Amino acid sequence: MNFRLIFFTFILIFTACSDSSSGNKKNSFQNQIKYAKTLEILECGTAVKVHIYHPENKTIKRFYLTPEKNTQTPKNYIRISTPVKSMITLSGTHIGMLSKLDGLDVISGVLDKKYIHNLIVLDGLKKKRIHAFGNEEMLRFEAIVNSNAEVLIYSGFGQDFPHAKQLEKGGIICLSNYDWKENHPLGRAEWIKLFGYLIGKETKAKSYFSSMVKEYDSLKKEAKKLTRKPTVLSGNVLGDFWYAPAGESYFAELFRDAQADYLYDETKGTGSVEMSLERVLAENRKAEFWLNAGFSTLELIQKSNKKASYIEAFSKGKTFCYSPNMNLFWEMSAIEPHHVLSDLLRILHPELIQKNEMYFYQKLN
Amino acid sequence: MAIKKRDLIFFFTIFLLLIGAMVLHLFSGQLKLTWNEFIDSMFNFDVKNTQQLIAREFRIPRLIIAMVAGAGLAVSGMLMQTLFNNPLAGPYVLGINSGSSLLVALSLLTGFSFFQSDIGIIASALFGALIFGFLLLGLSMYIKSSISLLLIGLMLGSFTGAIITALQAISSAQELKAFTIWTMGSLQQTQFDQLPIILLFFVIGISMCFFLVKPLDVLVIGEKNTEILGLNIKRIRILSITVTAILTGLTTAFCGPIAFVGMAVPNLTRILLKTQSHGKLLLANLLFGALFLVLSDSIIQLIESFIPLPINAFTSLIGAPLVILIVLKRLK
The missing domain is CATH 3.40.50.1980 (Nitrogenase molybdenum iron protein domain)
Structure with a gap:
């Protein structure tokens, strides 16, 4: 019995996910981000740690993404069960990223329709499958709570999202997106990986990103001449x-x-x-x-x-x-x-x- | 109007300070200019010469509009303070600026092309100031409490703010942008070619003020005494509101809403001159108002590389503590 306990403890220690610095690459959290400075995505098996860095004061918001129901959430992390089925996106760039992943069906809410170009989203608004919550200064918070969305993504402008705590009590997790503060266009685009992990299409996100980087670099190389x-x-x-x-x-x-x-x-x-x-x-x-x-x-x-x-x-x-x-x-x-x-x-x-x-x-x- | 030696020294000092501030303002920008470039830009203008272009299209119009706006708002404030017998009155507090803002918002956000032209915006700003001015005048006939009248002015400001917000919500992105830019206010958008029309309206407004000097002196001692002396109070009120609407509308149309100058400067001149003579006060407000805004704008230009501050923020930064001081002084 004691031998079994020691054996399982041994297995657990050597197979559990640890930080990439520990040296064991197979079972450690590997950073999936190369260009973005305000985003870090650490992946280990089905567990994903997302760190969003505030561009000015460098404080970190930590999220733990997992499809498993019974795993424990690490300390100081906010748990998000993946794949997210319903998401409110408060910036056009989020719509663009989800459209590249064929993931527009997860959108349940957006800002005013006058800021939308995507025809699928406009159609969703028309058919009331997607709700419009106004503009950023005058969001209809009660409607947001009532929307049953799991996640709300907003463009971070320095402060926390208003009423974030109340929304989290209502089961809506607020994530800030600092893509606009990235100092490299590829860093900005790399935020697609976050959307990929959230909706369970990370492979597609990585594949799109790497092919896009190739095209970007090829144009840049030509221009350098x-x-x-x-x-x-x-x-x-x-x-x-x-x-x-x-x-x-x-x-x-x-x-x-x-x-x-x-x-x-x-x-x-x-x-x-x-x-x-x-x-x-x-x-x-x-x-x-x-x-x-x-x-x-x-x-x-x-x-x-x-x-x-x-x-x-x-x-x-x-x-x-x-x-x-x-x-x-x-x-x-x-x-x-x-x-x-x-x-x-x-x-x-x-x-x-x-x-x-x-x-x-x-x-x- | 007998001018004492002390007053003469005061006016001369303010005049000299204004000249100094004007020179400082002309040479405060980032690009170094010479007197010759200013003179050539006026009489021998070569559009290809960047120095001359900066002098003609930036420095000179910016200086003139700062003087016109400062003087115009200060004189408007003086008129309002006497008319409503309240030191806290001014075109901004009483909501006259809000009238201009509302009509400009309606013009810019409703999409009629006439109203989006220069003349359309000026006309809207003047008309808005007139409507709100006369509305306040009408209310002042029934409401004797000056505090109540100020509260109504503030409420008018909030009310128009709410209408403007509602208009913004239903307007297109481009219309919204045009209006947002206008509300930010600026002394930099005035062009050299616009100066004649600006100066024409300013001269008309100030000239009308001279007809108000004596009646306002009498009005200070009470409305009954004014009537006994045979002056037509109704006419005094209408003329005061019209002058205020012209000067405030002109400033608001070309610079956007500018806070506190209209309230703070007339109080300062009253404190410094210790007089109720509107002849002296008019001259003092013209000079001091121009000095205040020219000096403020010069400081903005000098510190621009370190802290970029919009004119409205700067005038509020100086004006608000000044108003608190005035209130505290009156409480004592």
């Missing part, structure tokens, strides 16, 4: 300030990979840099291209920013933006960074990309 770097201005004015992607943001990385000469390439931060309109004009008046101006026509840009016409890229018709199809861009650009890169190369280096159509961007008229 180019010697000319066109000057690029990005962003637009909002109130008193011009907001442009900061040097450590994923968009700055896209500009680098597209061989663009972006003036604020070396600024700090993963979000935006704020500058006066005067400074931006003084420094970028002669920029060859103006990208991401935030409006769908030149007339609308001029209305919002009366001094836009002094930017040469505006007056010479070299202003491009994804705004004509804004919802499509926000849904799919995070998960298709290779298409964003392709569009940027098509705009900046037409000699490299021969085709006329672009995935997201349009020349503004």
